[in-house]
Amino acid sequence: MSMKDSIRIVPQGEFAIVEFDMVGEKVNKFSTPMMMRLKEVVAELRGSSYKAAIFVSKKPKIYIAGADIEEIKHLNTPEAVNAAVTGGQSVMNEVEDLPMITIAAVNGACAGGGCEFIMACDYRIASEDGSTRIGLPETKLGIIPGFGGCVRMPRIMGLQASLDVILNGKLLNAKKAEKTGLIDLAVHPSILMEQALKMAKEKMGKKRRKTFKPVGLPNKLLEGIAKGVVFSQARKTVLKMTHGHYPAPLKAIEVIKKTYGMSDRSRALEIERQGFVECALTDISKNLIHVFYLTEMVKKQTGVSSASVKAKDVKHLGILGAGTMGGGIAYVAADKGIDVRMKDINYDAIGKGLKHARDLWMKLVKKKVINSYEFQQKMDRVTGTVDFSGFGLMDVVVEAIVEDMEIKKKVIAQTAGQMRPDAIIATNTSSLSVTEMQAAHPRPEYFAGMHFFNPVHKMPLVEVIRGEKTGDEAIATIFELSKKMGKMPVVVKDGPGFLVNRLLLPYMAEAAFLMQEGMDIQKVDTAYVKEFGMPMGPFALMDEVGLDVCMKVLKIFKKAFGDRIEIAPIMEKLEKSGRLGKKNGKGFYKYDEKGYRGEVDGSVYGDLGLGSPTNPHSNQECIERGVFAMVNECSRALLEDHIVDTPNEVDLAMIMGTGFPPFRGGLLKYADSVGTKYIAEQLEKYAAKGAKRLAPAPQLRSHPKFYAT
Secondary structure, eight states, rough: OOGGGGGGEETTTTTTEEEEETTTTTSSBOHHHHHHHHHHHHHHHHHHHHEEEEEEESSSTEOOOOOOHHHHHHHOOOOHHHHHHHHHHHHHHHHHEEEEEEEEEEEEETTHHHHHHHSSSEEOHHHHHOEEEOOGGGGGGGOOOSSSSHHHHHHEEEEEEEHHHHHOOOEEHHHHHHHHHSSOOOOOOEEEEEEEEHHHHHHTOOOOOSSSSSOOOOHHHHHHIIIIHHHHHHHHHHHOOOOOOOHHHHHHHHHHHHHHTTTTTTHHHHHHHHHHHHHTTHHHHHHHHHHHHHHHHHHHOOOSSSOOOOOOOOOEEEEEEOHHHHHHHHHHHTTTTEEEEOOOSSHHHHHHHHHHHHHHHHHHHTTSSSOOHHHHHHHHHHEEESSHHHHHHSEEEEEESSSOHHHHHHHHHOOOHSSOOOOOEEESSSSHHHHHTTTTSSSSGGEEEEEEEESSTTOOEEEEEOOOOOOOHHHHHHHHHHHHTTOOEEEEOOOOOTTTHHHHHHHHHHHHHHHHHOOHHHHHHHHHIIIOSSSOOHHHHHHHHHHHHHHHHHHHHHHHHHHGGOHHHHHHHHHHHOBBGGGGTSEEEOOOOOOOOEETTHHHHHTOOOSSSOSSOOHHHHHHHHHHHHHHHHHHHHSSOOOSHHHHHHHHHHHHHHHOOGGTTTTHHHHHHHHHHHHHHHHHHHTTTTTTTSSHHHHHHSSSSOOOO
């Protein structure tokens, strides 16, 4: 098969059905060979007598996934980037200039270059299949749309709707795309081609609708509003969300502002091209592409090294414990078509778990993401029980009860006796030993850890924990189940704090020392958020986790790692103060009745025996002590204890589990960018001031880079 088979013309009377079916790939993407083939097909269409061309995909659930990211990754000079983008823009222009009616019939993912392609067509029709998502996610890769997206989308959808899609990297379902004007018609998947052919017959012979056209603004006042208020507000919103760490959305605003209403297509696309070149060569773009590859890596993995080990197909999931965590797990499983049975000690608890799942789906109903029929379908997948009825059918049971080793072991043993011999039990523990727990299971090879992060419906990471006797089949099954639930799984070895909490605790613990030394809570948190890019500072994070939980895990670390773990005296006082953080509305911050964080609770300083903050340290020291403490601990976890196999798992876990700034590429990508030598020197300097806990680990000193060059 040759590249000619990747895009082929299938004659259908006066119409040409153009089929995208990239040879040797599961998805269609605009690689250089694919673009060259498209150019050939467009030339053939231009010289034909067809009255209409309908562009379809033969890939299931995929239309065109976008440009080839691997090619973008290796564009390292302005000349190379400019040439690549010029070529893409040229092909889209040729599609736009075809003499016949052009219709894109979309089923499945249509992102980036794919979306830019369909916007060059006269008409767009899309299936309402759940896989159909249309939009421009380029800003999530640190670049801007470069094949005409910044120029065409505002002309099709209007300024505000297009800015929302482009700046946030959104992908819209068919109904939303129809509502915003991005597509002309959303239809049931079974009649997509029928409706596309009907549209072609209706439009055939009529005057073509030009996609690129000057935007006619009625008067100078409206033009001033469009280019003043709308763009000004968009810029303010982006800066509020990103604190200026992500240049691509700001560049997109600049490009759209310059090109909106422009009648010269060549000049408009040149401005877009220049903006793309500027973004594509930044370290931020390279880091975000690195993060993209981390997520793609998971899609191809099975969680185990042996290709012969296959995951069990999980259709029935049991959940022990119907609290907020159990209800959240039930929601994400049932939402993906898995039948769920929750067990708890009484029906009041079951009711709370069901209500939690129901409330999450009701939010989707109110947003019109799902309809009332779909809502009821999802709710019907979740049932509850106070005994073990139905557990003989379960493929996997997730234990999500109280964090008490003896209680967990007792319940695990009881549950195993009610299940099939080959069924798997997974514990959702954040700190207890999976190896110790699996001793209670009569078949420990069928026991593993499955650590969800709170809130379950928002946090993408799942740590899949291998105990000493966990079998490959159990790991592969939990890994695949996590992906089926829409999560990003990372396999970790059993150990104190596993991976994420082991790295996060030194970060939060160091904040307590900073406070004890006179630093202001708000100043420290603001430095981490605005200067470094964390989603929240360490004090706000401790409040979210629960101050009692932080102290509990710190003690576990102290017991496991001995003298190298120091606990700030104020943490001991905090434990006795009654402050639990967000959960009881009293922590480092104040909280309203709905749990929204307000200002710092100034009384916390006096309660902990501290005077007013004097802020003796620079923002740089505050940030370095916390972040470098994580890097230091990671050098031990990765290089000595082998908690995970590679730096890739560390970076993916820290981004998905803690919100570590994606634009920095992950914890270890960031460490390599500043240099482990510099990190070790700074830690040595801080340790010399009396913070022995910050002394650089031997593994950090001897390792010049985490990622091989």
